[in-house]
Amino acid sequence: MNTINEAKNLIKDNIRDYGMYIALVVIILTFTIMTNGLFMSSRNISNLLDSAGYIAVLAVGMTLVIVIRHIDLSVGYAAGFLGAIAAILLTQAGVSVFVTIPIILGLGIVIGLFNGLLVASIGIPAFVATLAGMLIFRGALLQVTEKTGTIIIQDDKFNAIGNGYIPSLFQINGLHFLSLIVGLLGIIVYIYSEISNRKNKIKYQFEVVSKNIFILKLLFMSAIIAYITWILAGYNGFSWTIIIMLLVVIVYHFLSTKTVLGRHIYAVGSNPEAAHLSGINVKKITYIVFGSMGMLAALSGILFTSRLQSATTTAGTLFELDAIAAAYVGGVSSAGGVGKVTGAIIGAIVMASLTNGMNLLGVGISYQYMIRGGVLAGAVIFDVMTRKKR
Numbered sequence: 001m002n003t004i005n006e007a008k009n010l011i012k013d014n015i016r017d018y019g020m021y022i023a024l025v026v027i028i029l030t031f032t033i034m035t036n037g038l039f040m041s042s043r044n045i046s047n048l049l050d051s052a053g054y055i056a057v058l059a060v061g062m063t064l065v066i067v068i069r070h071i072d073l074s075v076g077y078a079a080g081f082l083g084a085i086a087a088i089l090l091t092q093a094g095v096s097v098f099v100t101i102p103i104i105l106g107l108g109i110v111i112g113l114f115n116g117l118l119v120a121s122i123g124i125p126a127f128v129a130t131l132a133g134m135l136i137f138r139g140a141l142l143q144v145t146e147k148t149g150t151i152i153i154q155d156d157k158f159n160a161i162g163n164g165y166i167p168s169l170f171q172i173n174g175l176h177f178l179s180l181i182v183g184l185l186g187i188i189v190y191i192y193s194e195i196s197n198r199k200n201k202i203k204y205q206f207e208v209v210s211k212n213i214f215i216l217k218l219l220f221m222s223a224i225i226a227y228i229t230w231i232l233a234g235y236n237g238f239s240w241t242i243i244i245m246l247l248v249v250i251v252y253h254f255l256s257t258k259t260v261l262g263r264h265i266y267a268v269g270s271n272p273e274a275a276h277l278s279g280i281n282v283k284k285i286t287y288i289v290f291g292s293m294g295m296l297a298a299l300s301g302i303l304f305t306s307r308l309q310s311a312t313t314t315a316g317t318l319f320e321l322d323a324i325a326a327a328y329v330g331g332v333s334s335a336g337g338v339g340k341v342t343g344a345i346i347g348a349i350v351m352a353s354l355t356n357g358m359n360l361l362g363v364g365i366s367y368q369y370m371i372r373g374g375v376l377a378g379a380v381i382f383d384v385m386t387r388k389k390r
Contacts, residue, residue, distance in 0.1 A: 019331070019382060020329060020330055020331055020343055020346045020347060020350065021346065023329075023350060024346060024349060024350050024353065027350060027353050027354065027357065028040070028353065030357075031353065031356075031357030031360065031361075034357075034361060035357070035360045035361065038360060039356070039357055039360060040231065042231050042232065042234040042235035043235050044356065044360070045228070045231050045232065045235075046231075046232055046235045046236065046239065047356075048349075048352055048353060048356045049232075049239070049241070049242050049245075049349070049352075050162070050239050050241045050242065050307065051352055051355075051356070052245075052348045052349050052351075052352035053162075053241035053242065053244070053245045053303050053307075054079070054241075054300040054301075054303040054304040054307070054319070055300070055319065055322045055323055055326055055348045055351070055352070056245050056248075056249075056326065056344070056345050056348035056349070057244070057245060057248055057296050057299050057300045057303065058075055058076075058079065058296060058297060058300045058319060058320070058322075058323035058326075059322075059323045059326035059327050059330065059344035059345065059347060059348045060248055060249065060252050060296060060341045060344045060345065061075070061292055061293040061295075061296035061297070061323075062075070062293065062320075062323040062324055062326075062327045062344070063327045063330065063332050063339045063340070063341055063343070063344040064252075064256065064265060064289050064292065064293070064339075064341070065126075065289055065290065065293050066324075066327055066328075066332045066333075066334070066336070066339060067265060067266060067269040067289075067332060067333075067336055067337060067338070067339045068265060068268050068269045068272075068285065068286060068289055068336060069268075069269055069272070069335075069336035069337075070119060070126035070286070070289075070290075071126050071127055071130065071324070072115065072126065072130045072290065072293050072320070073127065073130040073131050073133070073134045073320050074111075074115065074130040074131075074132075074133030074134045074136075074137060074297075074320070075130075075293060075294075075296075075297040075300070075319060075320045075323060076134065076316040076317065076318060076319030076320035076321070076323075077133075077134055077137035077138045077140075077141055077316040077317075077319075077320075078108070078111055078133065078134075078137045078294065078297045078298075078301070078316070079297045079298070079300040079301035079304060079315070079316045079319055080137070080141045080301060080304075080311075080314075080315030080316025080317070080319070081137045081140045081141040081144070081301070081316070082104050082107055082108055082111075082297065082298045082301040082302075083104075083301035083302060083304055083305030083311050083315055083316075084141055084144045084145055084151065084305070084311035084315065085104060085107065085144065086100050086101075086104045086158075086301065086302060086305055086311070087151040087153050087305060087310065087311035088144060088151065088311075089103065089104075090153055090155045090158055091151060091152070091153060091154070091155075097155055097157045097158045100158070101302060104298045104301070104302060105295050105298045105299065105302075107298060108294040108295045108296070108297050108298025108299070108301075109291050109294050109295045109298075110294070111133070111294040111297070111298075112290045112291040112292065112293050112294020112295060112297070113287060113290065113291045113294065114133075115129055115130055115133060115290045115293075115294065116286050116287035116288075116289070116290035116291060117287075119286055119290065120282075120283040120286035120287055120290075121283065134320070137316070138316075141313065141315065141316065142313055145311060145312065145313045146313075149312070149313055150310050150311070150312050150313075151310055151311040151312075152309065152310045153305070153306070153309050153310055153311070154309075158306050159306050159309045160240060160306070161240050161241070161244070161302060161303065161306040162240075162241055162303055162304070162305070162306030162307030162308070162309075163239075163306065163307060163309070164239065164240050165236040165237050165238065165239050165240065166178055166179065166182070166237055166238050166239075166240065166243060168237060174234065175230070175233040175234060176232070176233040176234075176235075176236065176237030176238075177233075178237060178238075179229060179232055179233040179237030179238045180229060180230075180233050182229070182238055182243075183225060183226060183228070183229025183230075183232075183233070184229075186225050186229070186246075187222045187225050187226060190218075190221060190222065190225065191218055191222065194214075194217070194218060198214060241303055241307070244299070244303065245345070248296070248299070249341060249342060249345050252341040253340075253341050253342055256340070256341055257340075261285075261288070264280050264285055265285055265288075265289060266337055267280055267337075268280060268282050268285045268286075269336040269337035269338075270336065270337030271337070300319065301315070301316070304316075304319075322348075322351060323348075325347070325351055325372070325375075325376045325379075326344055326347035326348035326350070326351050327339065327343075327344050327347060328347070328376060328379045328380055328383070329346075329347035329350050329351060329375065329376065329379040330342075330343030330344040330345070330346050330347025330348070330350075331343040331347070331383075332344070332383075333383050334380060334383060334384075347379075350375075351372065351375070354368075354371065354372055354375060355368065355372070358371065
């Protein structure tokens with residue numbers, strides 16, 4: 001009974017962190033029941049995660065941008081434009097995929113740093129600066145694709161990024177062996193990370209949950225990882241898109257929670273003036289965050305273009321709004337200083353699950369937009385209400 005009460009109090013005290021997970025579970029259960037299990041089929045879950053990949057990558061960068069109290073509206077068409085440049089390099093210039101990808105990521109960083117220059121050094125509000133970028137890249141995308149409208153990519157290595165899967169090695173009862181190993185490693189890394197964090201908190205006399213609750217949390221999260229791995233292993237295993245998405249989350253989670261840079265980013269978001277007075281270079285942090293956002297926009301463009309196996313004139317449309325929605329649903333605060341990159345991924349999966357589930361049920365596109373808008377409004381209301389209670 002004490003364990004149950006402690007679990008309730010834990011959820012209540014950390015509702016911002018756990019609310020999105022609860023929402024995701026409710027959405028999954030609802031669509032699974034309404035589609036007679038089709039929603040949780042191996043093929044559908046694999047397609048759902050692949051379709052969420054390019055938005056999830058953007059959402060990770062957008063989370064950090066919002067954390068430092070800015071916004072980036074240029075990322076959608078920047079992703080579309082850079083995807084088109086990648087297509088041109090591969091098809092018309094004959095550049096190798098192993099050279100093309102670093103070039104595109106480098107261009108993304110340059111674009112992000114330019115946005116940082118406008119915001120941090122010149123003092124243009126981020127909304128205006130990136131809105132200008134959005135219009136510029138929209139025009140640039142139309143310019144580079146105007147002759148053909150669509151640039152078809154026939155490079156198998158590049159197209160595998162958005163459509164390929166990690167090799168199986170061999171099958172075990174029809175399950176993808178290497179994917180099972182990846183899932184097992186994921187569980188081990190998760191358990192090790194949680195135990196390490198708990199030991200550090202105890203060492204520095206921070207408050208921690210009871211041992212029973214901690215074990216329950218480990219078992220619950222490990223079971224979820226194992227179940228998702230089992231579902232994906234029953235189809236084609238982990239796609240390269242999912243692997244890239246996971247690597248981005250791991251790297252950015254480490255940078256934002258375990259490094260001095262991460263602490264400075266959140267300090268700037270919480271109070272820029274106080275951060276500046278304490279010796280933090282606010283301009284430098286702004287440059288880094290926007291540069292990172294540009295790189296992730298480039299990566300998103302690569303994922304989307306390789307998934308379609310072509311560059312189109314409409315690539316990048318509404319990507320920035322989907323990324324912002326995913327960040328807010330994932331728990332980032334509009335006031336700045338609060339938000340996790342892991343939450344951004346959950347937010348992206350929530351939004352992708354809504355779209356996927358409604359498509360399976362045959363819900364009209366007009367209703368889909370209204371429902372997604374309602375979810376976004378609900379996430380912001382939730383943010384405001386939880387901040388008032390503190």
